[in-house]
Amino acid sequence: MTRRLAALLTLLLVAACTGGGNGAAPAPSGDVPGDIVVASGRDVTGKDGIRQQLIDAWNQQQELKGSGFRARLVELPGSADEQRSQLLGALQSGSASYDVVNLDVTWVPEFAAARLVRPLPDDMVDKDVIPSVASTARWDGRVYAVPFNSDVGLLYYRRDHLAQADVRNIDPDKGIDWDDLRDAIIQVNDDRPQGYRNGWTTQLGPYEGRTVNAVEAFASAVGDFSLTDDEGHYDGNAEELAKGIAELRRRTEAPYLLPAATASDEAASLSDFTDGRTTFLRHWPYVYPALYRSFSAERLGVAPLPGRSVLGGQNLAVTGASQRPGAAAELIRFLTGRESERCLLDAGFAATRTSAYTDDDMRCTLVGVTPTASPTGEGTAGMPLDAAGRPRYARSTLLPALRDAVQRPRTPLYGAFTQTFTAELGRLFQEDPPSDSELAKSLDEALRKALPD
Numbered sequence: 001m002t003r004r005l006a007a008l009l010t011l012l013l014v015a016a017c018t019g020g021g022n023g024a025a026p027a028p029s030g031d032v033p034g035d036i037v038v039a040s041g042r043d044v045t046g047k048d049g050i051r052q053q054l055i056d057a058w059n060q061q062q063e064l065k066g067s068g069f070r071a072r073l074v075e076l077p078g079s080a081d082e083q084r085s086q087l088l089g090a091l092q093s094g095s096a097s098y099d100v101v102n103l104d105v106t107w108v109p110e111f112a113a114a115r116l117v118r119p120l121p122d123d124m125v126d127k128d129v130i131p132s133v134a135s136t137a138r139w140d141g142r143v144y145a146v147p148f149n150s151d152v153g154l155l156y157y158r159r160d161h162l163a164q165a166d167v168r169n170i171d172p173d174k175g176i177d178w179d180d181l182r183d184a185i186i187q188v189n190d191d192r193p194q195g196y197r198n199g200w201t202t203q204l205g206p207y208e209g210r211t212v213n214a215v216e217a218f219a220s221a222v223g224d225f226s227l228t229d230d231e232g233h234y235d236g237n238a239e240e241l242a243k244g245i246a247e248l249r250r251r252t253e254a255p256y257l258l259p260a261a262t263a264s265d266e267a268a269s270l271s272d273f274t275d276g277r278t279t280f281l282r283h284w285p286y287v288y289p290a291l292y293r294s295f296s297a298e299r300l301g302v303a304p305l306p307g308r309s310v311l312g313g314q315n316l317a318v319t320g321a322s323q324r325p326g327a328a329a330e331l332i333r334f335l336t337g338r339e340s341e342r343c344l345l346d347a348g349f350a351a352t353r354t355s356a357y358t359d360d361d362m363r364c365t366l367v368g369v370t371p372t373a374s375p376t377g378e379g380t381a382g383m384p385l386d387a388a389g390r391p392r393y394a395r396s397t398l399l400p401a402l403r404d405a406v407q408r409p410r411t412p413l414y415g416a417f418t419q420t421f422t423a424e425l426g427r428l429f430q431e432d433p434p435s436d437s438e439l440a441k442s443l444d445e446a447l448r449k450a451l452p453d
Helices: 002-015 050-065 080-093 105-113 131-137 159-164 178-191 208-222 238-251 259-263 266-274 285-294 325-335 338-347 354-358 393-404 414-429 436-450
Strands: 034-040 069-075 100-104 146-152 154-158 280-283 300-304 311-318
Touching: 034 325, 050 069, 050 325, 050 338, 069 325, 080 100, 080 105, 100 105, 100 325, 105 131, 105 311, 105 414, 131 146, 131 311, 131 393, 146 285, 146 325, 146 393, 154 159, 154 285, 154 393, 159 178, 178 280, 208 238, 208 414, 238 414, 238 436, 259 266, 266 280, 266 285, 285 300, 300 393, 311 325, 338 354, 354 393, 414 436
Parallel strands: 034 069, 034 100
Antiparallel strands: 100 311, 146 311, 154 280, 154 300
């Protein structure tokens, strides 16, 4: 009874922060004034990037109100796995006074189940949030985090390579499947542009990138793909795994895949693409602005990934130890509000709200520097924009991809899952790989141990 009462009081304290969009409601009187510390991974938009700019905008509002609260961003070093370990250690030990944590969508069940983050009011994830993205915010029937920026796999391609090889029967912009992609690669392989080595590349190194690519292959092959039940326990079987392994093998065969891809991460695969060693690249939306600084729209294209694509992104949560839970929730409302999401989209992130893509009247006025369209339809960085100033591909390509994306397995033991999944599937890229059935049996046994009932 005492535990239930404590949980109810915690929920009421956070729920006291109400309001929508980017509006600000008074923080509960029980909050301790001072710095609200936000712990996050590196901002891919660079130093003093859009996340910091939005926090600065919130701070300006608080100064005008005289609230006594000020947000401070702390960027954690290292890879995503290293950042997860740092956050877990800090919150479990109480060694860092974080009020808000920016969690990878796959970490939400783990942090929620361990009570390292606290429940939030349901209305913090409203109907404007893209449904597939909204589903990442919940665990065990409750909202524990609010989608901040999303992510989804996309297909970037070199239009100049396809034109040089006279590829006319395949148009990625209109949607292609993996057979179409392989046919296009065969034609480019026959022509071989200068510096070219092989058809496509992605992130297959021994880290989360391999898990993402494998889940995309498995989901494309199996359909309603899920390796875990609602409680996060393993719920797969060797037969389904064999189908997924066969599809992953088909996508990564030597005649089509750049050999370096089996050891590549996001940076290495992007470099291979920009240097012309490959024609097709599976990557995330945040590279869109950077690629258009290297290529013109005539040379570069972006399209939906063939088959299913994995949902990524980060969600904001209030820590269980925060002494400012109401003000922290107010900050999250601001950072994930309608205008903030439009600012994130303009800066290169995948926004989490439908309105960022469809409401032409919603513009980013919170921060000082936003992309603006020129008479030729290009942004300040040479990035093609639509009439409302958004990245041109956002509404037609990015939004549908987010809506159709699949999640990775949801479990509090996600770290154990991805480590097992990545290690076992690494055998597929050895000189003498096992058969599909052999690898499926081994993977099935390993996952049953990693995710016990």
